[in-house]
Amino acid sequence: MEQQYAARYRDxxxxxxxxxxxxxxILDVLARLRPLAGWSAILDVGCGDGLxxxxxxxxxxxxxxxxxxxxxxxxGPYRDRIHVVPFDRNFRPGRRYGLVLMLDVLEHLREPxxxxxxxxxxxxxxxxxxxxxxxxxxLWTKHDVLNHHYTRYTKASFARVAxxxxxxxxxxxxxxxxxxxxxxxxxxxxxxxxxxxxxxxxPPSWINRALYLVSRSExxxxxxxxxxxGSSLLVIGGKP
Numbered sequence: 358m359e360q361q362y363a364a365r366y367r368d369x370x371x372x373x374x375x376x377x378x379x380x381x382x383i384l385d386v387l388a389r390l391r392p393l394a395g396w397s398a399i400l401d402v403g404c405g406d407g408l409x410x411x412x413x414x415x416x417x418x419x420x421x422x423x424x425x426x427x428x429x430x431x432x433g434p435y436r437d438r439i440h441v442v443p444f445d446r447n448f449r450p451g452r453r454y455g456l457v458l459m460l461d462v463l464e465h466l467r468e469p470x471x472x473x474x475x476x477x478x479x480x481x482x483x484x485x486x487x488x489x490x491x492x493x494x495x496l497w498t499k500h501d502v503l504n505h506h507y508t509r510y511t512k513a514s515f516a517r518v519a520x521x522x523x524x525x526x527x528x529x530x531x532x533x534x535x536x537x538x539x540x541x542x543x544x545x546x547x548x549x550x551x552x553x554x555x556x557x558x559x560p561p562s563w564i565n566r567a568l569y570l571v572s573r574s575e576x577x578x579x580x581x582x583x584x585x586x587g588s589s590l591l592v593i594g595g596k597p
Contacts, residue, residue, distance in 0.1 A: 365556060366428060370408045372559045375533075378572035379489070379589070382532060383460070384412060385576070386591065390485055391416055396455035400479060402444050402472075403462040407435030417455065422448060446475055453481045459488045461589075463518075464506040473522035477596055485595055486524065490515065492531055492590040496540040499547055499554035510590050519594065526594045531587025535575055540588050 370376045396417035401409055404421025405428045413419040420438040423429050429441050442448055444462075457476050463469040476486055491501065491509045501509065508514075512529050519526050559565060 365558075367406060367408065369557060369559065370405070372565070373557065374560070374565045374569035374572065375557075377569050378533075378576070379460075380409065380412065381573060382576050382591070383458075383487070383489070386487065386593070387416060387456075390456075390487075390593070392455070397481065398452060398454045399456045400450075400454040400458070402457065402459045402476065403465075404439060406430050406433050407439055409458075409460075410435045410438070413458075420450075422450075444472060444475065446471075448475070450479070453484070454479055455481050455484045457484065457486045459486070461489050461491065463488065464490050464501075464508060464510070465504070467507060470518050470521040473518065473524050477523060480596055483595070485593060488515075488592040488594070490590050490592075492587055493537070496537065496544065496588055498540060498543050499552075500543075500557070503554040503556065512590065515590060515592060519592070523597060524594045525597045526592055529590060529592045531584055531590055532576065533572065533588040534579065534584050534586060535571055536588040537586045 399413050399417045399419040401407075401413060401419060401421040404410070404423050405425075406423075407421055410419050410421070420440070421435070422440040422442060422444050424441070424443045426441050429436065429439055433439075440448065440450065457479055459472070459476060463472060466472050473486075473488075480486060491506065493511060494509045497509060510518075512531075515529065516526060560568070
């Protein structure tokens with residue numbers, strides 16, 4: 358992640374409509390998957406400064422792993438629960454988890470199958486792995502460049518990575534369907550008027566609120582219908 362982007366990440370996560378709507382969708386999905394007693398332990402991979410911890414703690418004990426030390430405040434409230442190390446085979450926390458989250462992580466990795474394979478070794482029997490990634494290479498824009506993405510996924514391309522990792526995909530669905538044509542428009546504009554990538558900003562409050570409501574309305578109306586497009590992909594899986 359670009360340092361200028363990283364510096365404002367906390368504010369974006371707390372206020373920007375995209376992060377708010379994504380979090381709300383994930384919480385809706387987890388509410389349906391949650392065991393009656395909650396999860397015995399939760400791991401948030403690529404957790405940043407633990408910005409999702411407060412809500413995840415309602416579902417079970419939570420900790421995280423973040424390879425980018427610049428995103429983790431030394432005096433943050435969750436610092437003692439965040440492993441600031443790369444997420445690879447050397448990350449051995451000494452326990453297993455009922456739920457592992459990888460929220461917009463895999464697109465940053467050269468070897469996504471290896472990361473998925475390692476995530477599976479950290480799952481308890483019957484544990485759940487929930488993944489989100491940006492969808493469709495057709496929607497590649499300078500935002501992907503700014504975020505140091507390697508790729509965007511389709512259901513088919515993610516399924517190939519999942520097979521290589523030994524991940525059993527239980528369910529996958531696209532979301533942010535309304536954003537698909539909007540991002541196509543951005544790609545066209547970038548082709549016609551090339552400009553350097555710029556970090557996102559929180560829009561004016563009325564626009565921010567309106568885009569959040571559009572996203573939430575879509576989530577509630579479409580639910581888990583198999584809409585064949587969207588700007589993001591959500592995958593639920595586990596061990597074979």
